[in-house]
Amino acid sequence: MELQSYSNKSKNPIDTDEESVEENNSLKIIPYSEENAAIWDEFLARAPMATFLQTRRYLSYHADRFQDVSLIIKDEKNRLVGLFPAAVDPSNSKRVVSHPGITYGGLLHTGNLRGAKMLEAFKALRHYYANHRFESLRYKVVPNIYHQVPVADDLYALFCMEAVRYRCDLSCAIDLTNRLEPSLRRKRGLKKALKNEVKVDFGFEFAGHLWSVIEDNLANKYGVKPVHSAKEIIHLYSLFPNNIEFVVGLYETQVLGGVVLFVSPQVVHAQYIASSPKGYQLGLLDAIFQKCIDKAKDLGKRYFSFGISTENEGKYLNTSLYQFKSEFGSSGVVHEFYEMNLGG
Numbered sequence: 001m002e003l004q005s006y007s008n009k010s011k012n013p014i015d016t017d018e019e020s021v022e023e024n025n026s027l028k029i030i031p032y033s034e035e036n037a038a039i040w041d042e043f044l045a046r047a048p049m050a051t052f053l054q055t056r057r058y059l060s061y062h063a064d065r066f067q068d069v070s071l072i073i074k075d076e077k078n079r080l081v082g083l084f085p086a087a088v089d090p091s092n093s094k095r096v097v098s099h100p101g102i103t104y105g106g107l108l109h110t111g112n113l114r115g116a117k118m119l120e121a122f123k124a125l126r127h128y129y130a131n132h133r134f135e136s137l138r139y140k141v142v143p144n145i146y147h148q149v150p151v152a153d154d155l156y157a158l159f160c161m162e163a164v165r166y167r168c169d170l171s172c173a174i175d176l177t178n179r180l181e182p183s184l185r186r187k188r189g190l191k192k193a194l195k196n197e198v199k200v201d202f203g204f205e206f207a208g209h210l211w212s213v214i215e216d217n218l219a220n221k222y223g224v225k226p227v228h229s230a231k232e233i234i235h236l237y238s239l240f241p242n243n244i245e246f247v248v249g250l251y252e253t254q255v256l257g258g259v260v261l262f263v264s265p266q267v268v269h270a271q272y273i274a275s276s277p278k279g280y281q282l283g284l285l286d287a288i289f290q291k292c293i294d295k296a297k298d299l300g301k302r303y304f305s306f307g308i309s310t311e312n313e314g315k316y317l318n319t320s321l322y323q324f325k326s327e328f329g330s331s332g333v334v335h336e337f338y339e340m341n342l343g344g
Helices: 036-045 054-066 116-131 153-160 184-195 206-221 229-239 279-281 284-298 319-326
Strands: 023-024 025-030 071-074 080-084 086-091 090-097 135-142 164-175 199-202 243-249 254-263 267-273 301-309 331-341
Touching: 025 116, 036 054, 036 080, 054 229, 071 116, 080 116, 116 135, 116 153, 153 331, 164 319, 184 284, 199 284, 206 229, 206 243, 206 254, 206 267, 229 243, 243 279, 243 284, 254 279, 254 284, 267 279, 267 284, 279 284, 284 301
Parallel strands: 090 135, 267 301
Antiparallel strands: 023 025, 025 071, 071 080, 086 090, 135 331, 164 301, 164 331, 199 243, 243 254, 254 267
C-alpha cells in the first residue's frame, strides 16, 4: 500500500467491539486487534506524519518477534481520531515502545489531536498502560522531514508529561527545493564514475546481488548483519513494490554496490548503502546517489535522506560517515527518543 498525500476531508468512523475499551476524559482507548488491520491502514494513509513503516502490513512481517500492545483512540462521538503502534520492549517486560520493530512510531492522527487534545491523548495512553501494569513508555518521534504539514504537538505534550529525552540520533537529508552545494570531492567522485563508465540501474532483479554486497560491507566494516535478511527484504518488496526500490552500480555488468530506497510521501530514504572496495575506487556511490537524488526530484519529493550516522544510542557520531553523507549537499536532521514514567 502506497500512502497518499495528506487530506483531512474524508471521514472514517470505526465500529469496534467495545469490550476492553477504557474512557479517559472524552477519549476512548481500545486495544488493537487484527480485525482492525484494514481500518488502521486506511486511516494511516490520511495521517500527515505517517509512512508505510507504521502500517499493519509492514508491522505484520515481524509480528511474531513482538508482543503487540498497539492502541486505537476514538473520540466522544465514537470516531477514530488516533493510532498508537506499540509493543512490549523485548528487553524489559514492564516497558512499552512505540515501536521496537521500526525506526519511528509516534501518535498518528489526521489533524484532530492538536494542542490540548494531544495532551489529553497522552494522558489517556499513560492511564491505559499504567492500568495494565507497565512502568514506562518509550516514544520514537517521527522526524520532521516526514511531516506533510507541521505536526509537532506530540513534542509539546511530551514536555508537559515530563518525558525525558534519552536518545538523539543525527541523520542528514537534502532539501531538494534548496540543496546545499555538493563538495568538490563528491563532484570529482561523480566525474570519476562517469569516466570509468559506471552504470546505474534500478530494479528488483538486482536484489540478490545487492544483498551480497550489503552483507559483506556490514560484516567487514562493523561485524554486523543487515536488519533485514534477504528473504525479509524480498517479502517486504512484494508487499510494498511502490515504496521499496533497489538501485545498483554496475561495472562491466558486475554489481559492485548500491542502495535500497524507502519511498514515502515526503522523503526518499536510503535504508541501506553499500559498496565493494572496487566500487569505492570507481566513484560508484557518487554516480548512484546522483541518480537517486534526480529520481527523488522527479517523484516530487521534498527530501532525500541518507539516514543516521550515530551509534550507541546516539552517543557516538561516526564523523567520517556523516561527512561523506553531508558532502552531497545534505544537512542535519535529528531522530528523537523520549521516555515517560507511567506511575503518577
